[in-house]
Amino acid sequence: MVFLSSALSDSRVEANNEANKSQFSTSVYGTRWATEPTPRYVLPENEMPPEVAYKLIKDDLMLDGNPSLNLASFVTTYMEKEAEKLMKENLSKNFIDYEEYPVSVELQNRCVNMIARLFHAPMDNSDDEAMGVSTIGSSEAIMLAVLAMKKLWQKRMKEKGKPTDKPNLVMSASVQVCWEKATRYLEVEEKLVFLQEGDYILDPQKAVDLVDENTIGVCVILGSTYTGHYEDAKTVNDLLMVKNQENDWDVPIHIDAASGGFVVPFINPDLEWDFRLPLVRSINVSGHKYGLCYAGIGWGIWRSSRYLPEELIFTVNYLGSDQASFTLNFSKGASHVIAQYYVLIRLGRFGFTAIMKNLMNTAEILANKLEETGKFKIISDRNGNGLPLVAFKLSAKKIHYDEFDVAKKLRERGWIVPAYTMAPHTEHIKVLRIVVREDFSRERCNVLIHDIVSTLDILDQLDKDYIHKQRTAASRWSLLRNVTHSTYVLKKPETPKTRGIC
Numbered sequence: 155m156v157f158l159s160s161a162l163s164d165s166r167v168e169a170n171n172e173a174n175k176s177q178f179s180t181s182v183y184g185t186r187w188a189t190e191p192t193p194r195y196v197l198p199e200n201e202m203p204p205e206v207a208y209k210l211i212k213d214d215l216m217l218d219g220n221p222s223l224n225l226a227s228f229v230t231t232y233m234e235k236e237a238e239k240l241m242k243e244n245l246s247k248n249f250i251d252y253e254e255y256p257v258s259v260e261l262q263n264r265c266v267n268m269i270a271r272l273f274h275a276p277m278d279n280s281d282d283e284a285m286g287v288s289t290i291g292s293s294e295a296i297m298l299a300v301l302a303m304k305k306l307w308q309k310r311m312k313e314k315g316k317p318t319d320k321p322n323l324v325m326s327a328s329v330q331v332c333w334e335k336a337t338r339y340l341e342v343e344e345k346l347v348f349l350q351e352g353d354y355i356l357d358p359q360k361a362v363d364l365v366d367e368n369t370i371g372v373c374v375i376l377g378s379t380y381t382g383h384y385e386d387a388k389t390v391n392d393l394l395m396v397k398n399q400e401n402d403w404d405v406p407i408h409i410d411a412a413s414g415g416f417v418v419p420f421i422n423p424d425l426e427w428d429f430r431l432p433l434v435r436s437i438n439v440s441g442h443k444y445g446l447c448y449a450g451i452g453w454g455i456w457r458s459s460r461y462l463p464e465e466l467i468f469t470v471n472y473l474g475s476d477q478a479s480f481t482l483n484f485s486k487g488a489s490h491v492i493a494q495y496y497v498l499i500r501l502g503r504f505g506f507t508a509i510m511k512n513l514m515n516t517a518e519i520l521a522n523k524l525e526e527t528g529k530f531k532i533i534s535d536r537n538g539n540g541l542p543l544v545a546f547k548l549s550a551k552k553i554h555y556d557e558f559d560v561a562k563k564l565r566e567r568g569w570i571v572p573a574y575t576m577a578p579h580t581e582h583i584k585v586l587r588i589v590v591r592e593d594f595s596r597e598r599c600n601v602l603i604h605d606i607v608s609t610l611d612i613l614d615q616l617d618k619d620y621i622h623k624q625r626t627a628a629s630r631w632s633l634l635r636n637v638t639h640s641t642y643v644l645k646k647p648e649t650p651k652t653r654g655i656c
């Protein structure tokens with residue numbers, strides 16, 4: 155073919171072939187690529203052999219933290235090999251191609267069914283069914299839920315002939331950063347209930363007091379990112395029912411169960427936080443947190459199709475049949491949905507209960523041991539009414555190091571334990587937090603306790619100047635991170651960094 159031969163005689167192709175000569179005569183480290191900088195800014199002119207590209211990237215990634223030792227994150231770092239196998243086998247499927255991959259869609263629907271029932275969605279009326287959708291994570295589900303609440307509020311206000319330009323959302327100041335994104339992107343005013351020292355749970359009365367006729371909804375968090383506490387959805391529901399009735403409003407509750415949605419049903423089944431409460435209209439949960447899947451899956455569940463305005467659901471037919479689309483993104487991988495279905499049928503209620511109980515016990519032991527050292531004050535819940543995590547601070551006031559120094563020192567052993575400041579109005583309080591995840595065994599917990607005690611011994615012996623010098627010097631390591639963060643448009647200097655904790 156003329157076209158092909160002329161393409162092959164392109165001088166660039168020849169140069170490329172020249173550049174790649176003798177590539178297999180030695181190991182990757184004997185080639186020129188081992189001595190050249192890895193391409194960073196410009197698409198390289200020439201190709202490189204797959205083994206070389208693989209090695210360059212793999213070696214680069216060595217400087218990432220070890221996910222199993224990352225006690226900062228709620229996000230799953232362990233899945234069974236059968237789940238991983240299913241994920242790999244389905245990596246090439248685009249979930250949105252419903253017509254082509256109907257079984258993947260069916261698995262999503264089965265997950266929605268199971269999760270909606272786990273959250274006690276009413277099943278008694280067939281024309282008033284719960285609805286749900288898989289998302290990339292809780293953030294996407296929250297974005298959709300806020301959008302739905304805003305549209306429904308606008309509709310109610312229009313019917314009453316009232317203005318619709320000042321919607322607000324009531325929530326605690328300890329919301330996860332995605333709520334700030336949702337309100338800013340969707341132009342909804344945040345009405346924050348501030349917390350106070352020693353009392354880190356939303357005050358239901360204060361929340362309901364902030365509700366007015368422009369309130370599109372109240373967010374209640376099932377498992378605060380900061381301390382793991384469960385906010386009191388039942389009391390908010392009861393107070394809001396009265397206020398709605400008095401004013402002829404219909405302000406709903408959205409439950410942010412990103413972390414708690416797969417813990418509470420197994421540990422505190424009698425706690426009423428979900429669709430058992432009449433005003434709870436939508437719930438989000440992260441499949442990739444205690445739903446025990448790798449990052450990339452969340453769920454949005456609505457009590458009934460009535461709370462999902464029709465104008466938000468798009469019907470498209472480019473892929474061969476009519477299909478409904480209610481997500482922010484169009485394409486996404488199917489493997490995470492499949493993995494979630496695997497976890498649900500593999501573990502069942504029995505498996506989830508066994509795992510969550512172990513995690514709760516480990517968290518309790520960890521909290522007790524930390525307290526026994528006499529050096530820490532525990533601020534997370536101790537009565538089994540919170541997420542399996544331990545949030546704690548140094549109890550001594552006058553010491554020459556702080557929680558951030560402890561975190562930094564632990565990092566030298568490989569442990570990633572975050573230090574952060576609390577939510578607005580309590581930001582003077584510094585906290586360390588250890589999230590107990592599935593792969594945090596009792597043995598690993600014991601080693602960590604030993605290392606925390608040693609860390610304090612070391613810090614006690616180091617003098618103040620040395621620690622301060624280390625703080626300044628350590629900031630140089632963040633150079634690499636700043637490069638990658640330069641595209642992070644939301645970064646505002648006045649926003650406390652720690653609000654990005656996930």
Ligand SMILES: *Cc1c(COP(=O)(O)O)cnc(C)c1O
Nearest residue numbers: 291292293330332379412413440
């Ligand atoms: C993690 C978290 C989110 C965000 O969830 P993603 O699944 O990471 O998008 C929202 N709210 C709470 C309470 C969380 O813990």
